[in-house]
Amino acid sequence: MNGKHVVAEIIVVTSGKGGVGKTTTSAAFATGLAQRGNRTVVIDFDVGLRNLDLIMGCERRVVYDFVNVINGDATLRQALIKDKRYDNLFILPASQTRDKDSLDKEAVGRILNELKQEFDYIVCDSPAGIERGAFLAMYYADSAIVVTNPEVSSVRDSDRILGILSSKSKRAEEGSEHIKEHLLLTRYSPTRVERGEMLSVNDVLDILSVPLLGVIPESQAVLRASNSGTPVIVDSESDAGQAYTDAVARFLGEDRPHRFIENTKPSLLKRLFTKKREGVSA
Amino acid sequence: MRNLLKYFRKDKNPSAALAKERLQIIISHERIHSSNRANLLTSMQKELVEVIARHLNIDTHKVREQVKFDFAQNDGHSVLELNITLPDEDIVAAR
Ligand SMILES: Nc1ncnc2c1ncn2[C@@H]1O[C@H](COP(=O)(O)OP(=O)(O)O)[C@@H](O)[C@H]1O
Ligand SMILES: [Mg+2]
Numbered sequence: 088m089n090g091k092h093v094v095a096e097i098i099v100v101t102s103g104k105g106g107v108g109k110t111t112t113s114a115a116f117a118t119g120l121a122q123r124g125n126r127t128v129v130i131d132f133d134v135g136l137r138n139l140d141l142i143m144g145c146e147r148r149v150v151y152d153f154v155n156v157i158n159g160d161a162t163l164r165q166a167l168i169k170d171k172r173y174d175n176l177f178i179l180p181a182s183q184t185r186d187k188d189s190l191d192k193e194a195v196g197r198i199l200n201e202l203k204q205e206f207d208y209i210v211c212d213s214p215a216g217i218e219r220g221a222f223l224a225m226y227y228a229d230s231a232i233v234v235t236n237p238e239v240s241s242v243r244d245s246d247r248i249l250g251i252l253s254s255k256s257k258r259a260e261e262g263s264e265h266i267k268e269h270l271l272l273t274r275y276s277p278t279r280v281e282r283g284e285m286l287s288v289n290d291v292l293d294i295l296s297v298p299l300l301g302v303i304p305e306s307q308a309v310l311r312a313s314n315s316g317t318p319v320i321v322d323s324e325s326d327a328g329q330a331y332t333d334a335v336a337r338f339l340g341e342d343r344p345h346r347f348i349e350n351t352k353p354s355l356l357k358r359l360f361t362k363k364r365e366g367v368s369a
Numbered sequence: 370m371r372n373l374l375k376y377f378r379k380d381k382n383p384s385a386a387l388a389k390e391r392l393q394i395i396i397s398h399e400r401i402h403s404s405n406r407a408n409l410l411t412s413m414q415k416e417l418v419e420v421i422a423r424h425l426n427i428d429t430h431k432v433r434e435q436v437k438f439d440f441a442q443n444d445g446h447s448v449l450e451l452n453i454t455l456p457d458e459d460i461v462a463a464r
Contacts (some may be wrong), residue, residue, distance in 0.1 A: 239388050242392055242396075243392060246399065246400070280385070283383040284384060286385050290388075293393075294389070294392050325456060345383055
């Protein structure tokens with residue numbers, strides 16, 4: 088087996104609210120873990136709304152999906168898609184079936200166990216909401232990355248999800264050690280925080296009191312990355328890419344100062360004289 | 370000039386502070402009413418009743434009917450209200 092991890096770790100990327108950056112984060116995080124030499128698989132739990140394949144840029148290579156494996160129509164080996172950039176990174180796409188009940192709790196557990204034999208990290212991209220798909224994505228998790236935007240409904244939904252993680256997960260049911268929780272604040276705009284228009288990092292931490300894994304700035308690099316099917320972390324020049332790289336390093340136990348929290352945008356005058364690509368950090 | 374700048378930059382739209390205040394209120398409310406907290410309140414109530422019954426030398430069953438346990442939420446703070454109605458004779462007996 089692999090040497091790095093004696094026991095593989097299951098990470099759920101969750102939030103409650105939709106559109107906050109879970110899939111962007113799952114793709115970046117899985118790629119970041121692979122970049123650092125970990126055998127990693129990222130699973131799309133969003134049955135009916137498959138998207139991770141597009142963000143990872145492997146949509147044309149999807150043959151079988153998660154539900155095919157659950158139903159025994161395909162083996163894991165057949166369904167796993169090898170990433171085109173990193174050969175220790177694999178994607179398990181979601182099914183496009185409209186049947187939301189196609190994920191079965193025991194079957195998901197069995198497949199995760201099988202993946203644990205092969206991988207160091209299993210990243211689960213959760214769908215929005217608190218229904219079956221979201222529940223199954225977090226049920227078996229060892230740690231959780233709670234993706235939150237500095238905005239009222241997202242913060243409230245994150246609190247709900249934190250409550251569910253600590254009461255409904257397998258670890259909670261068994262009374263074993265709690266799921267390790269991490270807060271990832273995304274789509275952060277220091278300029279708007281400075282103007283008092285947006286909740287600050289500290290505001291959100293005051294309310295949620297979960298250890299901060301990182302702050303990902305609102306960045307044009309994210310749209311650019313999704314346009315080309317490249318996880319944003321691969322764009323090592325970009326602010327968002329660097330912020331994700333830091334977050335992965337912190338997840339692996341490294342101590343890194345938080346960047347992109349302060350407003351460093353040059354003044355208008357300066358901007359008029361220096362031409363610069365948008366979405367690239369100073 | 371300085372005030373003018375401040376007017377334009379900081380005080381123009383301080384809506385984040387309002388957002389934070391509203392979130393703190395609604396989230397603490399929701400946490401109390403989530404199943405976990407409900408369990409916490411129930412077990413706390415049970416233990417308090419036991420303690421009261423022990424010290425006042427009356428049976429648990431009787432105390433339970435006379436203990437009112439309430440959680441109230443006011444602006445900025447929460448109140449845990451415990452109302453115990455004891456018949457005069459019980460207090461006298463305890464002394
Ligand atoms: N840091 C960011 N900066 C700018 N746009 C972002 C950022 N993170 C996510 N987005 C955009 O937000 C939208 C939702 O992101 P996605 O990862 O699909 O969210 P979810 O999976 O939570 O629904 C996408 O259009 C994505 O490009
Ligand atoms: Mg998604």
